[in-house]
Every structure is written in C-alpha cells, then in structure tokens.
C-alpha cells in the first residue's frame with residue numbers, strides 16, 4: 001500500500017515537473033502575450049466562470065495591453081481587445097487566424113464538423129461558405145427579402161395591435177424572426193400561432209440557456225467519455241431533436257425538388273449539388289452529401305435567428321428609453337416612405353433610423369465574444385508570438401467601448417454615424433465591428449443589415465412604442481454568459497399611429 005502511494009506521489013511529482021518544464025520551454029521559445037498569474041490547470045476561473053467575462057478581460061487589457069492571455073482550465077486562450085490587433089490578426093494575417101478549435105458540444109451539434117461556423121479552415125469549409133453565400137445573395141435580388149420581411153412583420157404587428165395590456169416585445173419578435181427564417185430556409189409561411197415554430201423556438205431558448213452557463217464537457221473534454229454530466233445528456237437530446245427536424249425538412253425538399261424552380265434556401269443548396277453532378281465534379285459532390293447540406297441550413301438558421309431577434313429586442317429597448325429618438329426616426333420614416341410600406345429602395349434614405357440600428361449593434365453585445373478562432377500556423381499579433389493551434393477570441397465589447405474611438409461609449413448616440421447633413425457617413429467608424437472581419441466575417445451581414453432596417457422601419461411606422469405608465473426603463477442588462485448581453489425583461493404598450 002505504501003509502495004503504491006509512493007508510486008502515485010512519484011507519478012504526480014513527475015507530471016508536475018514535466019508540466020513546468022514544458023511550460024518554461026514553451027515560454028522561452030515564444031514571446032507569448034501577457035496575462036495574470038493563475039492556478040495551473042484550473043486557470044482563471046473567476047474570469048471564465050463570470051457572466052461579465054468580456055468586461056473582466058477588457059479590464060485586464062488596461063494593465064496588460066490589447067493582446068492578453070487567459071486560461072480556461074489548462075487551455076490558453078488569447079483575447080484581442082482593440083481594433084488594431086483585431087484587424088491585424090483577422091485581415092492582415094490573411095488565413096493565419098481563420099481556423100476553429102474543436103469544441104465537444106459543437107462537434108455534436110455539427111454532426112462531426114460538417115457545418116460552416118464551427119468547422120476549421122479547409123477546402124471543404126471554403127466550398128460550403130461559397131455555396132451558402134451564393135444562396136443568400138439570391139434573397140437580395142429583386143424584392144424577395146423585402147416582401148418576405150413585410151409579410152412576416154405584418155402578421156406579427158397585427159397581433160401586437162390587438163394587445164390591450166402591456167406585453168413583452170421579445171415574445172413577438174422572437175416568433176417573427178423564427179417565422180422569417182422558416183420562410184428563407186424552408187419556403188414556409190406558417191400561421192402566427194403555429195405550434196411547430198413555437199416548439200423550435202422553445203428548444204432554441206432552452207439550448208441557449210444551457211450554453212450560457214457553460215458545459216463542463218467543453219472545459220474538460222474527456223469528461224464526456226468517463227463521466228458525462230446530466231446537462232451534457234440533456235444537451236445531446238435537445239440537439240438530436242433539432243437536427244431531426246432539419247433532416248425531415250431537407251428530405252421533404254429532396255422529394256419535391258425541381259431544378260428549374262428555386263423555392264428557398266434548401267433548393268439553392270440542392271441546385272448547387274445538381275450543378276456539381278451535371279459537371280461531373282466528383283470532388284465537390286463528395287463534400288455535398290446530405291449531412292453537409294443539412295448542417296449549412298443549421299448554420300443559416302441558428303446563426304441568423306438569435307443575433308437578429310436579440311438585436312431587435314435591444315432596438316425597441318432603446319426606443320422606449322429615448323422617446324425623442326423614436327420620434328426622430330418616425331419623422332424620417334414618414335418623410336421618406338410616405339403612406340406605403342418601407343422598402344429596399346428607401347434604405348439609402350433612412351439615415352437617422354440606420355444610425356439608430358448601427359448604434360444598437362454597437363451597444364448590444366449579441367454575439368458576445370463571437371465564435372472562437374484558432375491559429376492554423378505559428379504567427380504573431382501585436383508584437384507577440386501566437387503558436388499554431390492557439391484559440392483566439394475577439395472582445396467585441398472592448399472594441400465597441402474603446403474610449404479612444406467612442407466618446408462616452410455607454411451613451412446611445414445615433415449621430416456618431418452621421419455627417420453634418422444628417423446623412424450616414426460613407427465609411428463606418430473605425431472601431432465598429434459587430435459582424436467581425438476577414439476570412440470568417442459573418443456570412444449573413446449583407447442580409448442582416450437590410451432585414452433589420454426594414455423591420456425597424458415597419459415597426460416604428462406603424463406604432464408609437466412606450467413603457468407602461470409609471471414604469472421606468474431598467475438600465476440593468478441580462479448577462480447570458482460568454483459576453484452576450486440582453487436587455488432585462490421589459491414590457492411595452494403600443495399605439496397605432498394615425499395616417500399609416
């Protein structure tokens with residue numbers, strides 16, 4: 001027994017010394033970014049365990065500079081905290097930072113990395129991103145996006161108009177955006193209270209809550225094989241339900257697909273496969289099997305719904321907090337749009353309203369710390385070495401609150417984006433980057449911006465929105481983990497505006 005415990009002690013001591021030697025050699029070989037001391041293997045638990053992780057890291061960057069390292073358990077992560085180092089890494093360094101680390105939960109959700117958002121930089125990722133981008137651009141042609149937004153918005157605005165008591169805007173906008181994605185991806189226009197859409201929304205919300213508080217299996221990867229937690233099992237079950245629905249939709253489309261009629265996003269993907277078949281492009285066909293295509297749909301659906309619905313929730317929150325700003329938007333919408341419905345052609349004239357949307361995107365940290373990047377080779381940023389396979393995060397919150405670029409960063413001020421004539425400036429502010437940049441820039445940016453502006457304009461054209469009598473705006477945020485911020489729950493009342 002003594003012999004055994006001695007052996008265990010020897011092994012532990014050996015492991016510790018080995019780890020220290022490895023650590024010292026690594027530090028000597030590379031000039032790694034600085035960061036605070038932490039307990040080895042446990043890491044900066046007060047940072048990664050906090051819902052204010054983005055603010056804590058921004059605070060660290062004041063002491064250590066814009067590139068800091070933080071340890072999540074035994075894993076070192078690098079966080080970029082200003083626009084210069086972010087653009088250096090994501091744009092100037094081309095593909096160096098365009099990889100993605102393997103994350104256990106995402107491996108399950110993406111059926112082994114068949115998606116776009118969480119899969120690493122590779123020819124397969126490039127092909128799928130190209131096909132998905134082309135399929136999305138289809139929506140920007142003619143009045144497809146416009147009529148889809150108007151149709152969906154109308155359904156839900158009518159329902160909001162029926163509300164006699166104060167209500168949560170979130171409940172309506174969540175459904176509105178889900179219905180919109182149903183139309184884009186599946187070509188379906190469903191009734192307002194459709195139970196299938198509601199069930200998917202609930203699943204998405206539950207999954208989001210589960211992620212917000214983190215999964216132990218993502219921090220300690222081998223846990224899933226030796227002692228999976230109950231939360232992990234729940235996550236797997238929920239993921240299965242979601243993927244099942246997407247596979248069913250895909251199979252239904254396959255059965256009714258006709259190459260000369262593009263009904264929706266799924267058809268666009270099937271057409272891309274048909275093209276590869278016609279060209280006899282075996283290499284592409286191998287990468288276009290059903291599993292990959294279903295995952296591309298999941299990318300568009302889930303990367304699109306949460307960011308868009310949370311942004312809309314923030315927009316209305318700001319409109320209720322600043323009624324005079326709301327009135328200015330409405331005056332502009334009335335002047336530009338008149339009595340018709342806001343359309344794509346009005347987009348370039350809704351300067352003040354767009355300024356409000358851009359300011360919402362700056363302050364609403366809906367993407368949190370974004371999707372983790374990974375270096376695909378040894379590289380550098382901000383004068384530090386970043387070894388191959390290092391996980392790198394962008395602290396969007398820090399970029400959007402950097403006092404070097406933003407005067408009074410906490411203030412909601414749409415005029416930041418306008419010139420002296422009240423028009424949107426031709427270039428965006430330097431440190432404004434809600435959609436990220438470089439190889440991994442948000443794939444949906446070109447759809448999200450007009451979609452959001454049309455929604456905002458439709459909403460404010462129809463209603464005066466305010467908080468219920470006697471209720472003051474709650475300045476507290478609802479922190480969801482991994483840097484994601486949402487407004488605290490708030491109710492609104494709406495009044496139809498006359499003449500619209």
Ligand code: HEM
Nearest residue numbers: 116117300303304307311367371435436440442443444448
């Ligand atoms: C307010 C709306 C949105 C915001 C703020 C937003 C923001 C972001 C951010 C920060 C990333 C991570 C970029 C990086 O890794 O550096 C991202 C990735 C992505 N977004 Fe968006 N997004 C929005 C809407 C959308 C929409 C509507 C779609 C789809 C129609 C979409 C599809 C994607 C996809 C597929 C990726 C992964 C790209 C890749 O890894 O190659 N997003 N988005």
